[in-house]
Amino acid sequence: MKLRSAILILLTAILSVISAPVWATHIVGGELSYKFISGDGNGRLIYEIRLVIYQDCINGLPDAIMQDNPAYIGIFTQAGNAIVPIDSIYKKEDIAVPPNFSNSCVNNPPPTCLKRVTFVKQYALPQNTAMRVIYVRCCRNASILNINNPSQVGATYYCDIPSSNIGINNSAVFKNYPPQIICINNPLVYDHSATDADGDSLSYEFCDAYPGGVFNNPKPFPSPVLPAPITVPSNNPPSYGYVTGFSPTKPMAGNPTIQIDPKTGLITGTPNLQGRYVVSVCCNEWRNGIRINTVHREFQFVVTNCSKAVVADIPQLSEEFNTYIVDCQGTSVHFLNRSTGGFAYDWDFGVEGAKSSDFEPTFNYPDTGTYVVKLVVNKGSTCPDSISRLVKIYPSIDAEYLYSGLMCPKTPIQFTDTSTVTYKPLIEWKWNFGDGTDDVYDRNPVHSFAQGGNYKVSLIVKSIKGCLDTATKDVNVSWFDPFAGNDTVIVKGETINFYAIGGVEFTWTPGDRLNLTNINNPQGFYPDTGHYNYNVHIKSAAGCEGDDSIKVWVVNQSSLFVPSAFTPNRDGLNDYLRMISVGYAKINFFRVFNRFGELVFQTDHIGDGWDGTYKGKDADIGTYFWVLSVTDRFGKDELQKGDVTLLR
DSSP, X not given: OHHHHHHHHHHHHHHHHHHGGGGXXXXXXXXXXXXXXXXXXXXXXXXXXXXXXXXXXXXXXXXXXXXXXXXXXXXXXXXXXXXXXXXXXXEEEEEEOOOSSOGGGEESOOOOOXXXXXXXXXXXXXXXXXXXXEEEEOOOOTTXXXXXXGGGOOEEEEEEEOOGGGOOOOOOEEOSOOOSOEETTSOEEEEOOEEOTTOOEEEEEEOOOXXXXXXXXXXXXXXXXXXXXXXXXXXXXXXXXXXXTOBTTBOSOBSSOOEEOTTTOEEEEOBOSOEEEEEEEEEEEEETTEEEEEEEEEEEEEEESOEESSBOOOOOOSSSTTEEEEEOSOSEEEOOOOOBSOSOEXXXXXXXXXXXXOSXXXXXXXXXXXXEEEEEESTTSSSXXXXXXXXXXXXXXXXXXEEESOOOTTOOEEEEEOOXXXXXXXXXXXXXXXXXXXXXXXXXXXXXXXXXXXXXXXXXXXXXTOOEEEEEEEEEEOOOOOBOOOOXXXXXXXXXXXXXBSSSEEEEESOTTXXXXXXXXXXXXXXXXXXXXXXXXXXXXXXXXXXXXXXXXXXXXXXXXXXXXXXXXXXXXXXXXXOEEESEEEEEEEEEEOTTSOEEXXXXXXXXXXXXXXXXXXXXXXXEEEEEEEEETTSOEEEEEEEEEEOO
């Protein structure tokens, strides 16, 4: 008996583990909406609440699908108070969603099975109260690519019922089923628009998706507060958030980018990465300029390796949504055709009676404006396809600018936009100054160049109609680098010859111990020791002005110095062995030998040093010997010897 009980317990555990993933495979999307029915005669309003969930009937197990009925919904005030107890809604309709393609028109079509399950119930709700309806479920398909840990992240669907103070409202209703299959590298054109019974204005956007139930509690009662959206990763298991490169507004990979038109709800783009993606679309209702409600639909778009037998494709050459071209120079447009599988082409240029059957026609538009051009490939055949793009005709635009100021380094130069456009106003200016600095988006910026040179400065202007033009000019900045000379050390009683460069006018301050102060090469005489600091103001022939300084240190007697160690490890610190001399007329030679007596370095120039290499390779660590011969300011030669340690 004990063995039999142990086996039963083990089987139960195994079955629970096996059955657990069914929660994560069949829910692929959902939405909530409502419709006003009437008043109930007791000061309350009757609304019909409609919940739609989409079930994957290929990957989803029947037991998991059965658990969706009934659905639990919550209706709360905006403050989070329950208006009615958590309630069960039973399904009213269970239909198979037809695929959005014909098998005869798609090569290697993937298997599909999608069910749309609708739950409907009426409620008497208070007047003059803003309310929120919420449904929660778990989990998502484990193969989703654009969010982390998808099999452990549930979903929350909701809609808001505005207060009747603004008038009775019916939520917007999406017109079309979501697409089941999208073929990779084929243009996607999907109408995600909605209708509104009240005639409210509608706008569309990609928006946040919300987590919901968890693996161990897949069908919880709704909470009155929405959870943080998936854009905000959770610190507690399960950890969720969008995968790098994806976001609510960029839910899929594509080129052109997958976009939604905020006015029409049309989703376009060309997906270029296979996979399953959570896509959340919000339809906003506007009344008297105020957003009164948002209807939220979430669905998993599946991009697969199928190919349509016929693909109508007008490329999107503009950065603007679903726009073939914004022509700002003329009215004649040549149309490119990247369709495949076609034998007949029917073009409609968006002008009454203007059509063509050419493969790539050219059309001269009669006036400026925005036109919808449509291409139907194999019209009237078994497998036709069509695509529409916008064409915007708004000539002309001419980018131009002026610049003024002293053309000197580190000096402000004024740049002034003088561009002209037929359809005003200009709305964007992008300056690139060609010197490696960041682009500037002011209309009339002031810019300084760090150094002289010839810079290609470009201005890109954009009009309110989307027209772009570029003006590029060579801006020549004078080379100007005022230099007073290197700091120096001399012996008292000596004369120093200064030599400033970089201009044509020079002014030295202070004038102490200088014979002249208005030339580039004055002489200074120093009978006593001390420190002397000078500044020279230099002006170039082009009018550039600047300053530099020099320090003179006067010592009591001549001296020589060679360091006792150096570290030639190329870190910029103490990398060279150099001799330092003060008060000597010249160096005759400076020689360095290794312990075998081999000459590894020699020079006769003050300032040259040994870099610690011998015959092209790093010299060994150790002790080296040097010999130095110099001639002092009185013509007497001196010879000194010593050793130095090479370290690394």
